[in-house]
Amino acid sequence: MIVRPRPGLLKLFFVMRGSIVPRIMPQIIGFGIYAAVVVGVIKALGLDFGNYGLAPFGLLGVTLSLYLGFRNNAAYDRWWEARKLWGQLVYDMRNLSRAALALVPADSGQARPLLMEALAFCHLLRGQLRNVDATAEARTFIGAEADTLSSVVNKPDAMVRRMGRRIGALKTSGAIEVMDFRILDERLASLAALEAGCERIAGTPLPFAYTLLLQRSAYIFCLLLPFGLAFSAGWATPLFTALIAYSFFGLDALSEELEDPFGTQANDLALDALCRVCEISVFEALGEAAPKMTAPKRYYYS
């Protein structure tokens, strides 16, 4: 995630960090050159394609912008929902801390292990969503137990079950009452719910047909456009073709990036930083030294 002040006018066109321009440069330059060739050939051969005008492009442009707008909205909604789920994680961790410290008897010594398991859950969830191995981070909190998860398919789910067994044992032993159990269990249920929500977003891309429909339409549009523009715009045709390619493929590429919000691209969510926020909340609640907030690298939070 990029957090930075809005660049000034001069800088605006040279910022590359977080921009999608580098990813769509092939299309911008490619269509620019292609349009120049089309104009050159038309002028050289003295062809006259000009009279079919731009009107059909207007009709196509409306549907194309319909596709682009829909896909962008859907992708952004996924991104923002994912952020909400991780915001809920922060909230659940704080509530769990408060509840554990208030309800679990201090002499049982169970509150701290429970919260450490919760922190391991955060990292294991991040690991699962990003397809990276978070066992090392989990080990920081739950020690060698983290290694027993290697054979488990769904590691964060296993963590929630482990926490469930812990509070179940507290209830069975009479250390906590049934209503205490219920309050703690609601927090675990909330963790399970947000995990399922994250898995849904990570595992279910937008219907593939949208990608095909949008990309095919955009390519055909840009391939035909120079023939429509050549007569009226002359040598400005490559410029306009490149600009329109930029506005189409730019939004397309950004939508693709946001569609899977758990990646590590520039505009994806800062899961590392959010895990750190959870750690700070838990350790402050325990009255222990909290780690420092992660610092961005050139405006970027991983």
Add this chain to the structure above:
Amino acid sequence: MIVRPRPGLLKLFFVMRGSIVPRIMPQIIGFGIYAAVVVGVIKALGLDFGNYGLAPFGLLGVTLSLYLGFRNNAAYDRWWEARKLWGQLVYDMRNLSRAALALVPADSGQARPLLMEALAFCHLLRGQLRNVDATAEARTFIGAEADTLSSVVNKPDAMVRRMGRRIGALKTSGAIEVMDFRILDERLASLAALEAGCERIAGTPLPFAYTLLLQRSAYIFCLLLPFGLAFSAGWATPLFTALIAYSFFGLDALSEELEDPFGTQANDLALDALCRVCEISVFEALGEAAPKMTAPKRYYYS
């Protein structure tokens, strides 16, 4: 459901798996040929229809894109809501597993049968939504009891009732307290809620008048378009007519596919895979050998 990396430019135009092009090929080709005939006749007879221009098509195009955009949004919302309901199923199964193992006394031997009934519920729900017989899968989990459901109208609902009777008996016998009952009952209520949500989506299509309004407008639009384009676009008319037919009927066909998200078409939801996710969660919670995740067939999850 199709899950695959975005195809490169060369492949983009030849991907058929998940594309809606095969379904709308008749319209694309049909309108292309029709437009060619119109242009041919106009040129042969020296008719001059050109002067009524494209402006009225612009007006019609705005309303048509309004229809298309609305229908697409509504269909996608149904698809995504259906996915959320099945994500909730995953979450409910995990919560039910955790709750059953923590609350139902081990010596009652009731936790495992309860969870097996829950898995049968998943498959019976899938069967009902897809209009297929899921008795075989249900039998895997609940044995011959699955066959007693044959006379029941709503099989998944019957399964929830059976689970309700089981936890009711546990409460009556004093094996679980009233608060335990409440926690378990909330899970069953959640299963019943998501079943009713799925039935709502499966049983209530978008108002039929939208289909008529949209399709009629699109057909009339494409039938008249060649007369508007012939004069200015000449022999490029068939190309543009086919393209515009593609952009209209492509989104229309995709919307139709997403409108009923429980089917087995390429862009429908992967209910089989989601049932498997539930199985894995339950068997891992029970500490038993979990089945493997289903593998896609040519990028397609059924």
Add this chain to the structure above:
Amino acid sequence: MIVRPRPGLLKLFFVMRGSIVPRIMPQIIGFGIYAAVVVGVIKALGLDFGNYGLAPFGLLGVTLSLYLGFRNNAAYDRWWEARKLWGQLVYDMRNLSRAALALVPADSGQARPLLMEALAFCHLLRGQLRNVDATAEARTFIGAEADTLSSVVNKPDAMVRRMGRRIGALKTSGAIEVMDFRILDERLASLAALEAGCERIAGTPLPFAYTLLLQRSAYIFCLLLPFGLAFSAGWATPLFTALIAYSFFGLDALSEELEDPFGTQANDLALDALCRVCEISVFEALGEAAPKMTAPKRYYYS
């Protein structure tokens, strides 16, 4: 509600069931004839109105489509929210059945009367929303008690109160515990909530000014359009005017139909069928013979 397979191309233009064409035929034909007269007079008198062109219509068309799109979205949202509320009714009836049978002691004999009152609630709610007398259906379930409701303003609300008194008496008599009461009371609260939601939709139409704004704009637009089209489109003017009237008034009429989703028009909700779904759920839960699902009449569920 119409449920039918999508008609083929040939049938598409002749389907009348569920279509809004019959309702807007006067506008389509009227504006067609009107446009023909305008063109005829212009040609006969050799007037030249052609030069004010179509551009102002483009500007007006954008705002008009803004109105149409907004109103359609708002109407559809009402329709879909109404369907969700009735889906919640189905879910509440099933949950109430399960809870009543699990919590109300069999020897009290109160579970069945409670569920019969719930079914009477469904029919009385349908009756109130459709402005029909549902006393006959209510009598099927609660006998002569149904007739005591004649003086009550809000019959379904009275039914919920009656159920509330029944479970209150069970609690007072000690037949059920306070937590049992709470679980049952939550179901009644849910019924009351969905009733209030339905009343809100039924009793609060979209602000009347939208109807005026939209209809006035559409009429003036179509009245002026032939003067704008006559010069460029000639005798095709009546065809385009009728088409544009179709696309405007078609969506307008459909929005009006969906705005009040509880009626009995072709695209309204199938309240009769949904009441039957509730009956089936309750009787199956009671282990009694369930009535058959209602059959559609020419694809139409009432």
Add this chain to the structure above:
Amino acid sequence: MIVRPRPGLLKLFFVMRGSIVPRIMPQIIGFGIYAAVVVGVIKALGLDFGNYGLAPFGLLGVTLSLYLGFRNNAAYDRWWEARKLWGQLVYDMRNLSRAALALVPADSGQARPLLMEALAFCHLLRGQLRNVDATAEARTFIGAEADTLSSVVNKPDAMVRRMGRRIGALKTSGAIEVMDFRILDERLASLAALEAGCERIAGTPLPFAYTLLLQRSAYIFCLLLPFGLAFSAGWATPLFTALIAYSFFGLDALSEELEDPFGTQANDLALDALCRVCEISVFEALGEAAPKMTAPKRYYYS
């Protein structure tokens, strides 16, 4: 709130009740006259402004319709959310009635005063939202106690606190159990939540900059339009200018009306009628004579 059947074609243009035309008549007539003057001057002086055409207006029109559409959606959402909150009020009153009669012991004599305070809450909330004095109505239900509220800033909030004290006293005296208290308290919390929601809508207008941006753009657009239209549309220019002013300022004025849904303008919410619905529900629940539903004055519910 206006509730009336849709007017026929002839009546459509003469309905003033609920229409926003009277409020924007100055703009419509003003811009019509202005446009006529512009055309007259251009023709008299033989100026030729015609060649800068309408294209820039098309570009401006797209952004202007973006503003209009956004503001209308936001205003309508506020209006509909406000209606939902008052629908929740109806639902809460019914639930509170049912709960109070079931849970509060009859011999305590506290159920009726509690419900009377709830009715006073409805009227005091209405009074606060409409900036009118509702002490007279409150006095009907709670007698002289209503006058003790005169020094309180937030009267409905004080009412909820009074109800809270009443049920708190019941709990302290042992008349109700803690779970009974919780059920009743949840209703009070719901009343407090909807009050806060109403205050939010009433106290936070849409950001003022939107109004400025929209109105300035609309005025400048309409001031320049006649210069763009004069050449091509001639003496039809005043007609089109007035029409476009109507479509812009009409939606603007309606949005402004809906933005504050608690007023007493034609399209505002019928708070008087909704308070009456609450009264009917409570008195029917008490088994007392319920007041009659309010009758509309010329289709208008206050």
Add this chain to the structure above:
Amino acid sequence: MIVRPRPGLLKLFFVMRGSIVPRIMPQIIGFGIYAAVVVGVIKALGLDFGNYGLAPFGLLGVTLSLYLGFRNNAAYDRWWEARKLWGQLVYDMRNLSRAALALVPADSGQARPLLMEALAFCHLLRGQLRNVDATAEARTFIGAEADTLSSVVNKPDAMVRRMGRRIGALKTSGAIEVMDFRILDERLASLAALEAGCERIAGTPLPFAYTLLLQRSAYIFCLLLPFGLAFSAGWATPLFTALIAYSFFGLDALSEELEDPFGTQANDLALDALCRVCEISVFEALGEAAPKMTAPKRYYYS
């Protein structure tokens, strides 16, 4: 936040308070002068750029308005969600007051300190969101305890924990029952949830790539526009260019302001006033003298 009556026509163009015009004046004037220079040069050199027309700008304008519309909707949603969260704060404070006074025994003397901590929470949250030091305000309510927070990273979160410890101690000492604890704890959980929501909005800006995409497109559009307009609009070109720059950058600047709703700009939320509303509610509930509502400074609430 600006709250003021809608200005009349004459005043409309001179209102600067709350307007975004001052912030985008450089762009408006800059592009006006730039366009004048372009027209001047074209006329002086007798260049003929006119024939590439405005059609490509129409295509670009559609995508640009797509970006603008999306960003504005997303920014407004953030602003409104932030307002809802602070509305929930008001509601939670009232509920907490009612619950504390009803449930916490008067002789424990704990209700008032709890509510004072809640008020400190409000101010500390405001301080954190606005990056200002709110220790002084917190000291008003909790005295020297406020200074012990200086080393804490997340001050409002620490406040909630402190309240949690207070009610935990009440439960441990037997002063309140477990259900009382649950009711109070639900309020604290709600405070924690809204804090996490505010942090999410404050800490996660819209993806940076949107800003780049939108601003770059808008600048390039306005830089090219005069070449497209010069031929047809002549010396009106600077006027139209400035107008279009106004409509683009005006919405862009407003979106940027709303995107971070917790600032102190004219259209940001009135957190000071909302904190005061909370104070009034708490002190009225305690029966103490409530502070006065804050008065706006020239229509502006800070």
